[in-house]
Each structure stands twice: as C-alpha cells, then as structure tokens.
Amino acid sequence: AITRHYEFNITMQNVTRLCHTKSIVTVNGKFPGPRIVTREGDRLLIKVTNHVPNNITIHWHGVRQLRNGWADGPAYITQCPIQTGQTYVYNYTIIGQRGTLWWHAHISWLRSTLYGPLIILPKKNVTYPFLKPFKEVPIIFGEWFNADPEDIISQALQTGGGPNVSDAYTINGLPGLLYNCSAKDTFKLKVKPGKTYLLRMINAALNDELFFSVANHTLTVVEADALYVKPFETETVLITPGQTTNVLLKTKSEYPGATFLMSARPYVTGQGTFDNSTVAGILEYELPMLHSTKSMNKLPLFKPILPPLNDTSFATNFSTRLRSLANSQFPANVPRNVDRHYFFTVGLGTNPCDKNKTCQGPNGTKFAASINNVSFVQPTTALLQSHFFGQSKGVYSPYFPVNPLNWFNYTGNPPNNTMVNNGTKVLVLPFNTSVELIMQDTSILGAESHPLHLHGFNFFVVGQGFGNFDPNKDPAKFNLIDPVERNTIGVPSGGWVAIRFLADNPGVWFMHCHLDVHTSWGLKMAWLVLDGKLPNQKLVPPPSDLPQC
Numbered sequence: 001a002i003t004r005h006y007e008f009n010i011t012m013q014n015v016t017r018l019c020h021t022k023s024i025v026t027v028n029g030k031f032p033g034p035r036i037v038t039r040e041g042d043r044l045l046i047k048v049t050n051h052v053p054n055n056i057t058i059h060w061h062g063v064r065q066l067r068n069g070w071a072d073g074p075a076y077i078t079q080c081p082i083q084t085g086q087t088y089v090y091n092y093t094i095i096g097q098r099g100t101l102w103w104h105a106h107i108s109w110l111r112s113t114l115y116g117p118l119i120i121l122p123k124k125n126v127t128y129p130f131l132k133p134f135k136e137v138p139i140i141f142g143e144w145f146n147a148d149p150e151d152i153i154s155q156a157l158q159t160g161g162g163p164n165v166s167d168a169y170t171i172n173g174l175p176g177l178l179y180n181c182s183a184k185d186t187f188k189l190k191v192k193p194g195k196t197y198l199l200r201m202i203n204a205a206l207n208d209e210l211f212f213s214v215a216n217h218t219l220t221v222v223e224a225d226a227l228y229v230k231p232f233e234t235e236t237v238l239i240t241p242g243q244t245t246n247v248l249l250k251t252k253s254e255y256p257g258a259t260f261l262m263s264a265r266p267y268v269t270g271q272g273t274f275d276n277s278t279v280a281g282i283l284e285y286e287l288p289m290l291h292s293t294k295s296m297n298k299l300p301l302f303k304p305i306l307p308p309l310n311d312t313s314f315a316t317n318f319s320t321r322l323r324s325l326a327n328s329q330f331p332a333n334v335p336r337n338v339d340r341h342y343f344f345t346v347g348l349g350t351n352p353c354d355k356n357k358t359c360q361g362p363n364g365t366k367f368a369a370s371i372n373n374v375s376f377v378q379p380t381t382a383l384l385q386s387h388f389f390g391q392s393k394g395v396y397s398p399y400f401p402v403n404p405l406n407w408f409n410y411t412g413n414p415p416n417n418t419m420v421n422n423g424t425k426v427l428v429l430p431f432n433t434s435v436e437l438i439m440q441d442t443s444i445l446g447a448e449s450h451p452l453h454l455h456g457f458n459f460f461v462v463g464q465g466f467g468n469f470d471p472n473k474d475p476a477k478f479n480l481i482d483p484v485e486r487n488t489i490g491v492p493s494g495g496w497v498a499i500r501f502l503a504d505n506p507g508v509w510f511m512h513c514h515l516d517v518h519t520s521w522g523l524k525m526a527w528l529v530l531d532g533k534l535p536n537q538k539l540v541p542p543p544s545d546l547p548q549c
C-alpha cells in the first residue's frame with residue numbers, strides 16, 4: 001500500500017454547453033473534475049484549497065472513513081466549510097473496499113459542477129471476480145443548468161416553490177447530439193470488436209433517477225456501490241443519484257465502423273415538472289485495418305429503446321435482481337440478530353409561509369421534506385466537532401424520534417395536515433448496535449422515489465414492497481442470504497425498503513435523500529454512533545487543519 005497525493009484547487013472556469021457560456025466552480029479548472037484512481041489499502045492525502053467566493057466541502061461518497069469522520073465532508077455535519085483562501089487536507093485510508101465510488105461537493109448545490117470518479121482497484125495481484133476487461137471506462141451522469149444552480153435553489157427556498165429543472169443531462173459532462181448545438185459535445189467511446197469493456201457508471205445528477213441503455217448491446221451488471229453482485233444481464237440499468245453501477249459490455253465481432261447510441265433519461269413516477277430530455281453518447285466500432293471509410297457502406301446510427309418514463313415494474317424488477325455475491329471470498333455478513341428496529345417515514349411536507357409573504361408551495365405554503373416528520377435544520381457548527389468536544393448544547397438534540405411523530409397510514413391521498421416539525425436531531429446508537437431500519441415513503445406530496453444515502457456504512461437491502469409495510473407479515477420474506485449491499489437505496493414511491501447494518505463506525509453520520517432538492521427541503525438526519533470500549537473502537541481526534549466555522 002502506498003500514499004497518494006492529490007491537489008484540488010477550487011477555481012472558477014468558463015464552460016460552454018447548449019450554446020451557453022457561464023462561469024462554474026471547478027476542481028483544477030476541469031469539468032467534470034479529476035479522476036482519482038487508487039487501490040484498496042492505499043492512503044489518500046487530498047489537499048483542497050478554496051480560491052472561489054463560495055464555502056466548499058468535498059465528500060468521498062461511499063468511502064467508509066472508519067473512525068475518521070473528519071474526512072467525510074458533509075458541511076456542518078462532519079466539518080465546517082473550507083472558506084475562501086483556506087486549505088484542508090482530506091486524509092484517509094481505503095480499508096476493505098474496492099470498486100467504483102465518486103467524490104462531490106457536499107454543500108448547497110455545488111455538486112452540480114464539482115464531482116468526479118473515485119476508482120478503487122483491488123490490491124495488487126488480486127483479480128476481479130469476473131473476466132478481466134480489455135478496458136475500463138468511467139461513465140458519469142450529470143445535470144447541466146444554464147442558470148446558476150446556487151441561484152435556482154436559493155430562489156426556490158425563498159419562494160417555497162419547486163426549483164427550476166435542469167436544461168440537459170450529461171455523460172462525462174457532455175449533453176450529446178440530441179440537444180441543441182451539442183453535436184460536438186457528445187461523449188464518444190471508440191471500441192474494438194470482440195472485447196469486453198467495464199463501464200464504471202456513476203449517477204451524479206442532482207434530482208433524477210436514470211435509465212441507461214446502449215443500442216443493440218446487452219449489459220452484464222457486476223457491481224453496485226463498490227460491492228460485487230451476482231452477475232446478471234439486462235438491456236437497461238436503473239441508477240439513482242448517488243449510486244454507482246459497474247457493467248460489462250461485450251462488443252460484437254461484426255460491426256466495423258458502426259455507431260450505436262448510448263443514452264439515459266429519467267425514471268419518474270410523479271407528475272409535475274421535470275426534465276424529460278435524453279442524453280446520448282456514441283459507441284463507435286473501429287474499422288478493420290484494411291478498410292478505408294470511403295469503401296464502407298455507411299451504417300445507420302442504432303438507437304436504444306429505453307423503458308417508459310414511469311416504468312415502475314421495470315424499476316422494481318431491476319432492483320430486486322441485484323444480489324450480493326455472498327460466496328466464501330465475499331461473504332454477505334447480514335446482521336442476524338437485530339438490537340434495534342426503527343421505522344422512518346420519508347417524504348415531502350410543508351412549512352408555513354413567512355408573515356406578510358406569499359409562498360409558491362402547496363396551498364400557499366413552503367415545500368419541506370422530513371424523516372419521521374422532522375425536517376432537519378442545518379446547524380451553524382459541525383455536529384461531529386460538537387460531539388467530540390462534548391459541546392452538543394444548543395447545537396443538536398440527541399432525541400431523534402424513533403417513530404413518526406404523526407401516525408402514518410398509506411392510502412395514496414394526502415392527509416389534512418402536511419406540516420413538518422423543524423429541528424436538528426440525531427439518533428444515538430451504542431457501538432456495534434445491529435440496526436434494522438424500515439423506510440416508508442409517504443407520497444404525501446408529489447410521488448417520487450427517494451434515493452436514501454447513508455454515510456459511513458454499507459447496508460444490506462433485506463426487503464422492499466409497495467403500500468404499507470406490514471410488521472407482522474413482511475419480515476418473514478426478508479432475504480438474509482444474499483441481499484444486495486450498498487450505500488444508496490431508492491425508497492419506492494408509495495412503498496418501503498428494509499435495510500440492516502452494524503453500527504461499527506463511531507462518529508456522526510449523515511443520512512439523506514440524494515435528490516438535492518429534497519435534501520435542501522430537509523429530508524436528512526444524522527446517526528451518532530458512540531465509541532466502543534477498546535482503543536480501536538473510538539473516533540480518532542480531529543486533524544489540526546480542520547476548518548472552523
């Protein structure tokens with residue numbers, strides 16, 4: 001294992017997309033940001049220097065950061081932001097993880113332009129549990145806004161209404177040929193016939209789950225959220241914001257010079273305003289040596305067929321096909337005995353409009369979102385520091401409700417009272433508690449799946465279903481043998497998921513919907529895992545350069 005050094009200089013950069021030039025926040029002037037490639041066991045020292053007016057933090061999405069939440073990154077949860085002119089070194093070691101993860105800004109909506117792949121190769125001389133690919137290619141989906149995303153969200157929060165939707169989806173920062181004036185901004189992957197390519201897919205879009213297909217090619221899913229899965233074939237992949245998925249794409253032998261579209265567009269269950277446009281890239285087969293382009297008959301551009309926008313049966317089927325490898329080399333250590341059972345409702349709600357103002361949310365209110373009816377209020381100092389120094393008073397309450405504050409019964413219709421409670425509350429867990437958590441979507445306003453992301457842990461998805469979770473019947477059907485293990489799971493619209501994890505990582509760990517608009521509205525909370533008794537079961541002390549608020 002080695003130590004790898006990176007420098008992330010946060011700078012403004014002019015970028016043109018869709019015939020619009022604007023100044024965006026970048027890492028080292030690059031959009032998307034630089035690719036980090038490391039190995040299991042390596043240590044990373046990433047020096048982030050902020051040269052822009054905005055406050056910045058960077059999150060290493062999916063890295064467990066064992067006992068080391070100081071390097072996790074969510075603003076006001078594990079650290080105060082890096083202010084203009086300041087530097088902070090994210091210092092962490094990759095322990096027991098390998099696969100595709102990613103990094104992104106974790107403050108306000110800055111992750112719209114600050115993101116990039118974080119690829120963890122297996123240890124030296126360790127192979128993949130699948131055929132060695134000829135080439136590996138990161139495919140990172142994003143959302144492009146012609147306006148400044150920071151203006152969009154701050155305006156939405158002021159008026160209480162929904163924010164403007166994006167103007168395009170992107171693959172590796174490029175909208176692709178189906179959008180206006182974007183033909184030259186098309187991601188192109190040149191391939192050789194008869195080879196296997198590993199596509200490392202990341203959904204960095206702000207607010208939409210995506211379907212992805214490549215025309216005339218079947219994809220073999222081999223990994224989700226940097227954990228191997230039992231391989232299965234599919235025409236289409238569903239990927240929610242925050243998730244990563246590795247697939248093998250085998251090129252055919254017979255298509256010299258042919259071009260195929262690869263494209264992605266949203267999966268949405270609700271009505272309302274959303275961007276339903278399609279991003280496309282091109283898979284281009286190289287010509288055999290002896291051919292010249294002129295002598296070839298031009299083949300048509302093959303286009304993929306994506307499922308309909310609201311194809312919930314495809315989405316459900318896809319997510320239930322994901323199973324962990326669960327073999328002797330990669331066992332599925334599903335917690336068998338549960339110490340604590342929790343039930344959380346997740347969904348949208350409302351807050352009253354400020355006096356003498358008009359608000360654009362439902363019935364003149366402001367949109368809000370909550371977990372167990374608590375809409376998380378961002379503190380003004382970081383929770384992890386307050387916890388470590390024993391200064392929680394006035395910062396957070398340790399009494400996050402373990403049941404919904406308002407009794408919930410899913411009928412598909414909104415109840416009379418949609419108001420949320422506002423507060424900064426954490427749920428305290430003793431070290432090594434094994435947790436079962438049911439997350440029930442309320443679909444009270446708008447009907448969208450919520451991709452819930454847990455920092456600091458991977459969890460097993462032991463069950464999911466539609467309608468009300470039934471504590472008497474559903475647990476009997478839980479999969480404790482080979483459930484998929486991951487860090488982000490879509491709670492289906494009008495349904496529920498059950499997850500299990502072992503709280504073996506002391507610290508404060510954020511959990512939130514990875515749709516940025518829902519995070520902004522308060523669909524977030526934090527777990528506080530206490531230290532264990534042994535010295536190697538305690539949160540390490542903070543680094544000396546940890547930013548202060």
Ligand code: C2O
Nearest residue numbers: 059061074242453
């Ligand atoms: Cu990828 Cu808390 O985020």
